Amino acid sequence: MGDEYRAKVFRSGNSLALRLPKALGLKDGTEMRVREEQGRYVVEPVEAPKRKIDLTGIWGSIPGLKPLPPEDRLFEERELDWEGKLLDRG
Numbered sequence: 613m614g615d616e617y618r619a620k621v622f623r624s625g626n627s628l629a630l631r632l633p634k635a636l637g638l639k640d641g642t643e644m645r646v647r648e649e650q651g652r653y654v655v656e657p658v659e660a661p662k663r664k665i666d667l668t669g670i671w672g673s674i675p676g677l678k679p680l681p682p683e684d685r686l687f688e689e690r691e692l693d694w695e696g697k698l699l700d701r702g
Contacts, residue, residue, distance in 0.1 A: 644658060645658050
């Protein structure tokens with residue numbers, strides 16, 4: 613069993629809120645799921661949905677831009693400089 617913390621329920625507008633200790637490591641704005649199991653409350657973070665890029669607003673705004681065919685999406689393997697050395701650009 614992990615560490616134990618005390619938290620206090622308080623009124624926030626017309627709702628009740630539960631103030632959780634900072635030591636729990638939660639981030640502001642994290643969506644949480646609360647469920648009741650046999651008279652106990654289980655609080656757990658909701659997994660954030662994967663974000664997608666919506667290009668519908670810019671579709672057609674660049675004339676002549678066409679998707680690459682699958683055969684042009686292949687790249688040759690090459691050695692990468694992971695040392696962080698700067699290239700001499702003259």
